[in-house]
Amino acid sequence: MKVVLPDGKIPRKWYNILPDLPEPLAPPLDPETDEPINPEKLKRIFAEELVKQEMSQERYIEIPKKVREMYSKIGRPTPLFRATNLEKILDTPAGIYFKYEGATVTGSHKINTALAQAYYAKKQGIERLVTETGAGQWGTALSLAGALMGLKVRVYMARASYYQKPYRKTLMRVYGAEIFPSPSENTEIGRKFLKENPDHPGSLGIAISEAIEDVLKNEKARYSLGSVLNHVLMHQTVIGLEAKEQMKEFEEPDVIIGCVGGGSNFAGLAYPFVKDVLDGKTDHEFIAVEPRAAPSMTRGVYTYDYGDSGRLTPKMKMHTLGHTYYVPPIHAGGLRYHGLAPTLSILLNHGIVKPIAYHQTEVFEAAVLFAKAEGIVPAPESAHAVKAAIDKALEAKKEGKEIVILFNLSGHGLLDLKGYEDFLDGKLEDYEPEEFPILSAKS
């Protein structure tokens, strides 16, 4: 059972949560001066229109026609399914629904913002977008967006993934992108890390630094980020806006669940529903799920921190484990990030969103149960949301409550089968660090 929508129902506007937040966002700080950053400086890094969106107090921002056309091409609106078999297997009175972003042609929600970012850069006359990627979902999405909008794309890919996950790299090459293993010889920061350790496995934080350095050296290049920032989360709200329309065919959701790395897929589904709660119109429970190996929500500190290891990004006020934290190599590469979107950090602080953390073994166990019941093999990231949805449905069973659960299945796992293989072979390791750089720095 599912609800599909025609092209005509692709949302016409993104929802911007900034004007509705329970408190104003703390300003990003210039990494050189620790003063609120001058937007002009940000325009050297990001496309102009994105800098405007980042600060905008407009509640709804129009989606350009060309972006909507490409949303159609890549598979939007995505379907919303009811997990009828899973409900039967769990023998739960709960209704379990999921929005399936894996139905896009690159297999995850990342393409939603990639297309918007590429569109605005092209419009401004930018020739190349530069970015980083961990597991490769974001790099893949931006590579395709570049191909569709007519822009060159350069990707710094964490060195360990570059060599261990050759197929995401191949996918980016098919779309015509240029890919460097990070740390690379291309940048000063890359060379510094390579000098310390020629076999450096790389990290998202280092790759971000390299991408920004690359951009600062090239007038016609701009940087693209796949999560964390307001404009990125805003572009993702097409997920929730569609889901609201689709849930009308069923019921009002009681619980809304998404996994969290930087926060963009969670926000994409949840923010349009959060608005109704902030407006006092209705009540929803929001659950944000993170890995215990990168627990910025459950164990991080709310403070100003850099977004990257090389300290090139503005400092943002957010939940963070410290920008020098090396996240252990869990299979959910998209969740291996030390920080958290500032807007989501505020919603956490106000108790509007509740965090929960899982180990990867229990997450894969839930994912396999889900795959056998519903046919879709979840991405390891999205599997965190699956696990929380199952736990919630079992809780409802215990309490005999007919609740309605909606979660974001933000991507499929067809390019992440190594994780499943390790799980089936009993080879998965769980990681839970005892301490984090941000805590040591404080003490």
Next chain:
Amino acid sequence: MKVVLPDGKIPRKWYNILPDLPEPLAPPLDPETDEPINPEKLKRIFAEELVKQEMSQERYIEIPKKVREMYSKIGRPTPLFRATNLEKILDTPAGIYFKYEGATVTGSHKINTALAQAYYAKKQGIERLVTETGAGQWGTALSLAGALMGLKVRVYMARASYYQKPYRKTLMRVYGAEIFPSPSENTEIGRKFLKENPDHPGSLGIAISEAIEDVLKNEKARYSLGSVLNHVLMHQTVIGLEAKEQMKEFEEPDVIIGCVGGGSNFAGLAYPFVKDVLDGKTDHEFIAVEPRAAPSMTRGVYTYDYGDSGRLTPKMKMHTLGHTYYVPPIHAGGLRYHGLAPTLSILLNHGIVKPIAYHQTEVFEAAVLFAKAEGIVPAPESAHAVKAAIDKALEAKKEGKEIVILFNLSGHGLLDLKGYEDFLDGKLEDYEPEEFPILSAKS
């Protein structure tokens, strides 16, 4: 630009071409006696209802409710896209449309018959389905169908693929199937081939023999085939029936294209349109595309031959290269078959369907062009249809004709990226044998 259909538009009946064929089908022969086979004997191999369907003269056969429910779960109806960017890049007056079977959760059309076969087996009280798989698309589909219908599944996978394509194997394991590398120690035939060559790479033909031998030893097991047979092709007609409905939003197609291994995805899209031509209602051109490494249509002989290497299947009258032909290791594993569906063989003989053959390098070149334009990375099999569609669109450009092209994008290539990597690295080899076993046997 695309057309989606709601669950309610999932077809209620399959279209069976048998009563409409321009000549009756030659009967399958008993491999032991060379006499027309007794259907009772077939019931020991296949589920009863499938044997009935195989011979049925009913033009439309009802799709069971449970199968339609599962069609919804796995992503049916699939979307039909217009390839607007590809049209622009080719600067062609042709309209290019494609039916996207890669949108199903296992990523190809194979699930359409897998669900039907599993349903009828379960209804009959069968406990296990046994099958073979080459590249793994069929094995994956049957594994999921087993999970959804509550049946055990055992898959014999060509040994070379088993070791070189571990991720399809992982996917089948996620769905709970049991997988053996073929030739295996499990069967007499497997042991015979292993004795000749302990490193035997295996083949589809050998794996079929092993699966059938396995079934014959187990009363509660039945065999499942993923192509060639009438009932399999008939289950695939949901593709064309949906596409006819979807094309109403656009135009009547002039040319209909599909790739061909055994013939099931081609038939799935084309047969509902072939019916209109056989009825004299309209005119369509049908193009069936095969690899030059397995050219059963363009270089095979129309004669009785076995479906497998071990000579356990009934003999069928079809275009064949000879059941002992070892198809060179092209990346389009699903097209590595020596024979051709008997019904499609008849349509070829009558000039209703035209065959064409391509080398894999030109096919991957077309696939990369398509991926950059439309975002979808085609399976190497489906890329054969992409190549033919592009050629046809360029021909229309030369002739200044506004023709309408419809092709079947039968699967995505996210689990076939090795082929793309080899192509991008200039490492692909093309194969075109000078002769074939069937010709040597004749001479």
